[in-house]
Amino acid sequence: MSNRLNEKSKQIRDNRLTRRQFVATAGAAIAAPTIVPSSVFGANAPSNRINVALIGCGNQSRADLPSMLRQPDAQVVAVCDVNKGSHGYARPEHFLGREPAQKRVNDYYAGKTRSGTYNGCDAYSDFRDVLARDDVDAVMIVLPDHWHALATIKACEAGKDVYCQKPMSLTIHDGQQMIKAVRKHNRILQTGSQYRSNAVVRRMCELVRNGRIGEVKRAVSIINGSGAGPGPGWKEMPVPDGFDYDMWLGPAPEAPYHIDRCFYRFRFHLDYSGGQVTNTGAHSTDIVQWALGKDDTGPVEFEDQEGIVWPPEGHLYTTAMKSHFRARYADGTEFVCRTQKPGFGARIEGTEGWVQFSVNNMKEVEASSDAIKNSVIGPDEIHLPVSRNHYQNFLQSVKTRKDPIEPVEAGHRTASICHLGNIAMRLKRKLKWDPDQEVFLNDDEANQMLQRPYREPWKI
Structure with missing residues (x-):
């Protein structure tokens, strides 16, 4: 069909x-x-x-x-x-x-x-x-x-x-x-x-912001891997009744229908998403950004690392099945995003220890010592905004007209790291990035990947 x-x-x-x-x-x-x-x-x-x-x-x-x-x-x-x-x-x-x-x-x-x-x-x-x-x-x-x-x-x-x-x-x-x-x-x-809006995450970020692990040296965004999906030889499927597939595609390129192109598994197609780098990675990378106080900026360098696994040629999926890239902030802090089991999370390492948050342990911050883990944040130290419910925080912002805990600029910076890491993995080379002008330095091919054409008649 x-x-x-x-x-x-x-x-x-x-x-x-x-x-x-x-x-x-x-x-x-x-x-x-x-x-x-x-x-x-x-x-x-x-x-x-x-x-x-x-x-x-x-x-x-x-x-x-x-x-x-x-x-x-x-x-x-x-x-x-x-x-x-x-x-x-x-x-x-x-x-x-x-x-x-x-x-x-x-x-x-x-x-x-x-x-x-x-x-x-x-x-x-x-x-x-x-x-x-x-x-x-x-x-x-x-x-x-x-x-x-x-x-x-x-x-x-x-x-x-x-x-x-x-x-x-x-x-x-x-x-x-x-x-x-x-x-x-x-x-x-x-x-x-x-x-x-998670108290454990906020606690971890406050420990980092207040110097409990010393000078920050390295941050790790831990993400999941993707499933196998339909391999080479997959066949086009009939569009189900009651599903407007053309509207679902919208600004994305025209493509034959398959159930694993849509619904939950859209995230494993570069035309619609960025794999686990932008899925669980959007969470873990965002925690890193908050902990480091980098909501208004991002790394200045990206490069692919060993261990990346791409789907074979002819596979329905097009995003990395296992991901690994490295980045560096202007202050020298190293950022690593990698696929690792079990579950996703974020780890911040400093000169005096480390702290970590994992979805497998939502009750407390993991730390290299009890002294760090149990440290009290004083009244005159850095206290991050408190949100106990992400949806209620949004509604309060609607009423007060003040920015919520993750405003548009912060969401953009986190997503940008994910996108830039994907570009580095796809191009398989080191890339220099200007986070102020938001362009790659001296790399036209990479800069062309910062935007994608919209399928007619959709446009911004």
């Missing part, structure tokens, strides 16, 4: 792009949903709550959606996904998509009403219909990475605040454009790197 676009499907795509012109005329055309009675929320009356829409109802929505539903000062009024509902996500038993997400929202609020019924959450297949709603204050962008920039920028233009899943961007250029949109339109953006 061929998935080549015919003229009719191209026309449909073109019509979608111009529909409602991203909020120009649609506000009155869409009815507002029923509001949960104020008696359910007490002080958080409807007029005080933030109306949130979920854009992307796939694997990560299993965490993001219920977490937002539990926030008393937010109400989820809409969900959106190009998939009506199907299996095929991270685990076989997961059945996800816009209709399952809509049911989850309605069931949750129904459980809080006296009648036991609620049908106020609308479901959409096109994110532009969500942005056209005047009653939506904020959106959660839980889409594949190749959609993050376009959806974020259009949301900012529509006056919506944004919670954008990590990695914040697909390319350096996309991240730069996201920063411009957020600041131009005075929007709030929280990057979904939720470990900044």
Whole structure:
């Protein structure tokens, strides 16, 4: 079966792009949903709550959606996904998509009403219909990475605040454009790197910032490896009913459909993501950036290391199955990102010891000595911002109009390290990077990889 676009499907795509012109005329055309009675929320009356829409109802929505539903000062009024509902996500038993997400929202609020019924959450297949709603204050962008920039920028233009899943961007250029949109339109953006709202991570970073391990010499971002996936000889599959594959591809290149190209495993394709370097690596690298106080900058040098494993020629996946690259900050601190079992985490090494955080030990900081581990941070020392809940931190920022714990610039810098490391591994050579101008020095080939063309008619 061929998935080549015919003229009719191209026309449909073109019509979608111009529909409602991203909020120009649609506000009155869409009815507002029923509001949960104020008696359910007490002080958080409807007029005080933030109306949130979920854009992307796939694997990560299993965490993001219920977490937002539990926030008393937010109400989820809409969900959106190009998939009506199907299996095929991270685990076989997961059945996800816009209709399952809509049911989850309605069931949750129904459980809080006296009648036991609620049908106020609308479901959409096109994110532009969500942005056209005047009653939506904020959106959660839980889409594949190749959609993050376009959806974020259009949301900012529509006056919506944004919670954008990590990695914040697909390319350096996309991240730069996201920063411009957020600041131009005075929007709030929280990057979904939720470990900044973890008390153990904050404790580890404060130990580093306050010199408990001495002078920092080396930081390690530990990441997972990728699965095997469909090897050479894989076959094109028919597009499932209820799944708008052309819309899923969006700005990415046209490609034959396979279930392992989409849903959870999109992250193992360079057209849509950056493998585990931008998946678990976005978390562990972000912890390093926070610990080192580098949210406004990045390394000045990148190079590939031994042990990288790429899929064989003809494989469906195109990202590294095992990754290993090295970078260096201007102050001489070494940064290493490598695949290592078990689980992901971050380790900071100094002249007087080391500290480490691992997802396999979420209860405490691991350290080279009890003296470091149990050290008390004094009142006059460095104390990092406290966020006990990443979603609540975002909502508070929406109310106060002050930046959240991981604003757009910090998310961009973390994602940039991941992207630059991937470029170094692909080119298999040492690269010099200017973190202020955000360009490679004297390397045109590498600089061309900082941006990717968008498939027509999509553009920023």
